[in-house]
Amino acid sequence: MKFRSILLVPAGLFALLGALFAQSPSPQDLPSAPSTVKEETRPQNPPASTPQPAVPASTETSQPKAQPSTEAASPSPPPGGDAAKAEESAKASAPQPGAQDDESVSTIRRTVNEVNVVFTVTDKHGHYVKDLKKDDFKIIDDAKPAEEIRSFRAETDLPLEVGMLIDASNSVRDRFKFEQEAAVEFLNQTIRRKYDKAFVVGFDVTPEVTQDFTDDTEALSVGVRSLRPGGGTALYDALYFACRDKLLKAPQTGPVRKAIILLSDGDDNQSHVTREESIEMAQRADVIVYTISTNLSGTGSHGDKVLERIAEATGGRSYVPFQLTEVANAFAAIQEELRSQYAISYKPAEFHPDGRYRTIQIVAQEKGLHVRSRHGYYAPSQ
Numbered sequence: 001m002k003f004r005s006i007l008l009v010p011a012g013l014f015a016l017l018g019a020l021f022a023q024s025p026s027p028q029d030l031p032s033a034p035s036t037v038k039e040e041t042r043p044q045n046p047p048a049s050t051p052q053p054a055v056p057a058s059t060e061t062s063q064p065k066a067q068p069s070t071e072a073a074s075p076s077p078p079p080g081g082d083a084a085k086a087e088e089s090a091k092a093s094a095p096q097p098g099a100q101d102d103e104s105v106s107t108i109r110r111t112v113n114e115v116n117v118v119f120t121v122t123d124k125h126g127h128y129v130k131d132l133k134k135d136d137f138k139i140i141d142d143a144k145p146a147e148e149i150r151s152f153r154a155e156t157d158l159p160l161e162v163g164m165l166i167d168a169s170n171s172v173r174d175r176f177k178f179e180q181e182a183a184v185e186f187l188n189q190t191i192r193r194k195y196d197k198a199f200v201v202g203f204d205v206t207p208e209v210t211q212d213f214t215d216d217t218e219a220l221s222v223g224v225r226s227l228r229p230g231g232g233t234a235l236y237d238a239l240y241f242a243c244r245d246k247l248l249k250a251p252q253t254g255p256v257r258k259a260i261i262l263l264s265d266g267d268d269n270q271s272h273v274t275r276e277e278s279i280e281m282a283q284r285a286d287v288i289v290y291t292i293s294t295n296l297s298g299t300g301s302h303g304d305k306v307l308e309r310i311a312e313a314t315g316g317r318s319y320v321p322f323q324l325t326e327v328a329n330a331f332a333a334i335q336e337e338l339r340s341q342y343a344i345s346y347k348p349a350e351f352h353p354d355g356r357y358r359t360i361q362i363v364a365q366e367k368g369l370h371v372r373s374r375h376g377y378y379a380p381s382q
Contacts, residue, residue, distance in 0.1 A: 114150060115141065116345045118257055118288065119315065119362055119373030120337055128340035129369060130154060137371070140361040141348040148347040155343045159256045161213075162190065162198040163242045163287075166224065167264035169204040169233040172294050176229045178324050179263055179294060184221045186261070186331035190338065191217050199246055200224050203238035204231030205270045213250065235264055236271035236278040239289070239310070243278070248285035257341065261334060262291045262310070263327075266303025275306060279313045284378055290316040290337075292330045296323065315374035355381035 121129045134152035138145065164183055172179065191198050193215045200211040200223035211223025239262065247258045260282070268275070282289055291307035304320050311318040317337065319330035348358070359376040 113347050113351050114345050115348060115360070115377060116255075116286070116343065117360060117362065117373050118155065118341050118343050119371055120341050121364060122370050122372070124368045124370075128336070130156070130340055132342070132364070134344070136365050137344070138363045138365060139344070139346050140359075140363065141346070142350075142358040144349040146346040147349040149344065150347060151343075151345045153343055155257065155341050156339050158341075158343065159254070160190070160196040160198070160338060161247060161250060161256050161258045162187075162196065163246055163260040164198060164200045164220070164224065165207075165238055165242055165260055165262045165264070166200070166202050166227055167204075167233065167235065167294065168202040168227045168229045169231055170229060171233060171265050171267060173229040175294060175296070175324055176227075179327055180224050180227065182328045182331055183224050183261075183263060185328060186335060187220045187224070188217045189332075190335045191215060191220065193217075199242075200227075201238060201242055201246075202227035203234060204229070205234050207234070207238040207241045209246075213246070232270040233264070233268050234270035234272075235262075235266065235268040235306075236273050236275050239278040240273045240281045243281045243285040243287050247287050248281075255343070257338065258285065258287045259316070259338065260287055260289045261331070262289055262307070263294060264291070264303070264307065265294045266291075266301070266306040268306070275309065279310055280378075282310075282314045283374060283376070286374075286377075287314060288316045288374070289314040290334045291318045292327060292334075293318070293320045294327075296321065313375060315372060317372070351379070353380050355379060 121132060123129055131154075134149055137152075139149065140146070164187065166179065166183060168176070187198060190196070195215065197213045197215045198220055199209060199213045200220055201207050201209050210226050211220050214220060239260070242260055247260070250258075271278075273281075289310050291311045293304050293307055295301050295304055300320075304318075307320075308318040310316075317334070319333065321327050321330055344362070355378060357376055357378050360373060362371045362373050364371050
């Protein structure tokens with residue numbers, strides 16, 4: 001009995017000492033850095049009152065990092081006051097979000113405010129004048145002189161993007177074969193491999209692409225010769241389609257001249273869009289339309305007037321051959337004009353990106369010279 005009581009005393013003593021140790025916090029259990037836990041769980045987004053992109057992690061040094069493991073994993077800051085200097089240096093070298101945004105906006109503004117126009121100049125005999133300079137012209141945009149001419153050059157070798165639109169309706173059946181061969185000859189003489197490109201669209205009730213964009217004149221010839229006449233005439237639909245779906249959407253890596261050669265009698269009886277809507281689409285796509293009438297009566301029919309209106313509104317020219325053989329001459333004249341043009345870019349005065357149509361007038365300073373260009377353009381919308 002005595003022996004047993006002696007054993008119980010040390011056991012109670014050990015239990016008492018264990019309880020005392022449990023109540024005394026060890027250095028490992030001390031919450032020495034409660035702010036560290038809050039810092040880790042705090043979202044890293046900037047305050048809601050500052051609508052700016054998140055600051056890079058290297059600059060977020062406003063709260064001290066008190067967690068030992070974090071300090072061990074990252075490089076030590078410079079001792080003493082050097083830490084504040086390093087922080088200021090990091091903030092100074094960080095990119096300023098506003099500066100980059102401002103530069104992007106100004107770049108867009110410069111692009112919007114520049115208008116590009118291709119035009120030709122002829123003398124009183126109808127011959128092309130190709131040696132004029134920037135100071136030989138005055139530009140009137142929306143009834144006000146242009147604020148600045150930014151570039152001017154004679155464009156004899158600018159790459160071409162040409163759409164060949166051929167009326168394949170019943171109304172042109174009797175002369176269709178000759179017109180096909182004249183179009184093939186034009187493409188062979190005009191399209192330069194690895195430089196220009198063209199596509200072929202035949203239309204009656206609906207437009208049909210028989211050859212997409214290519215610089216292969218043999219493929220273009222096959223596209224023209226595969227057309228077969230028949231059906232009604234949807235001229236305006238075909239022009240609208242060629243401008244919107246082909247020339248407007250064509251990817252461009254540099255400046256080009258976009259043109260459509262429209263071979264038709266000008267009679268339309270099937271289109272869903274109007275003549276003016278097709279003209280507007282050509283203007284929006286910056287396309288010059290040349291028209292060749294297949295009416296051989298020489299009486300100035302209604303169809304000829306339609307073709308003339310389309311060509312004039314887009315800065316092109318309308319040809320009305322009196323004989324079938326003159327169709328080839330019209331193609332040759334178009335080819336010469338495409339190599340005898342000027343290109344000018346300018347900044348309009350009091351420009352507003354409001355989507356409104358603005359008129360263009362290019363006036364030659366020398367008397368007796370005639371300038372032909374598109375009549376206007378649609379300002380972009382904001």
